Amino acid sequence: MQDLSFSTRLLAWWDTHGRKDLPWQKPRSAYRVWVSEIMLQQTQVKTVIPYFNRFIGQFPNLRSLAAASTDEVLALWSGLGYYARARNLHKAARTCNDEYAGNMPATPEGLAALPGIGDSTANAIYSQAYDHPAVVLDGNVKRVLCRHGAVSGWPGKSSVHKALWEMARSKLPTQRGADYTQASMDLGATLCTRSKPACGECPVQRDCKARLSNSVQDFPAPRPRLKIVEKSFHMLILQDGNGRILLERRPPTGIWGGLWSLPADDCGRALDQRFAVATAELESLPGLQHQLTHIKMTITPLLAKTNQLAKRVECSAEQNWFSREQWPELGLPAPVRQLLDKYTNQSP
Secondary structure (H helix, E strand, O other): OOOHHHHHHHHHHHHHHOOOOOHHHOOOOHHHHHHHHHHHOOOOHHHHHHHHHHHHHHOOOHHHHHHOOHHHHHHHHOOOOOOHHHHHHHHHHHHHHHHOOOOOOOOHHHHHOOOOOOHHHHHHHHHHHHOOOOOOOOHHHHHHHHHHHOOOOOOOOHHHHHHHHHHHHHOOOOOOHHHHHHHHHHHHHHOOOOOOOOHHHOOOHHHOHHHHOOOHHHOOOOOOOOOOEEEEEEEEEEEOOOOOEEEEEOOOOOOOOOOEEOOEOOOOOOHHHOOOOOHHHOEEOOOEEEEOOOEEEEEEEEEEEOOOHHHHOOOOOOEEEEOHHHHHHOOOOHHHHHHHHHHOOOOO
16 A cells, blocks of 8 residues: 655655755756766765766766776776776766667666666666656665664665565655655655654654654664774885886775775785885885775885886886876775875975
């Protein structure tokens, strides 16, 4: 049975209190919504907005993104994290350019078949770009539904996800699909927040089972604790007589896949076996701590500044020397950029 009361109340609230000035809403095209939805995966709106504006400024349409190089795409993504999102976005753009004449598929099924787009993201693009009601289950929407229906279990569990999907389907309106999708996400982002939710201002509070049972903070159930792996490795900062730094491209998969990075021994190969640098030429610098979702890193930078360094190091196809002026054009992991900014401000 369809719960139109829920959607009616939610849309009435959004008409007065919803967010209507987000950059991907003006215009709300399939391409712009797609880019925003991929960026918003596991990332907050306030963080995404400047990245989105820079990205769209460089790649205003799908064809321009498809024509870009991987380095150009990753450079604009640098610092946003979860770089597989950027690689899939680029791959999907090229697929659309080749197979859909530079357009995006106009159905949820067609969208979900593209790299990096699951069912929920496909529906989010479809509903917002074409104004059709469709089930969307981002983190904010899951939290709202878990509380409203007092749904037990971690939302990432298959059975719980399926139950939430059916619940979301039962609450869809018959029209205003784009507004309803945004309203659902806005409710979780602004009122039904993870901590200190503003239940007194919620438009659907009267039949919220978690509120009625005074158990709002019990929903949704937390994700099972991830095992944090501690990883220690060295990064080599090689600077030649012209102030250029040697960088190498990471493998396409794994940590920082496809990005340019300082040479590191995290792959098990000792740095002194790879480069013609004597131990006496290396200066050990203070360690840097960096946290990924499931990895706690301790990076020890080793610095070598030698005028003849570039002549002694034979670069492979995935290595090159880059000047400071070229760094903004590269996709660099956040800790690598931090090390470069801190320790290479002067030429030798």
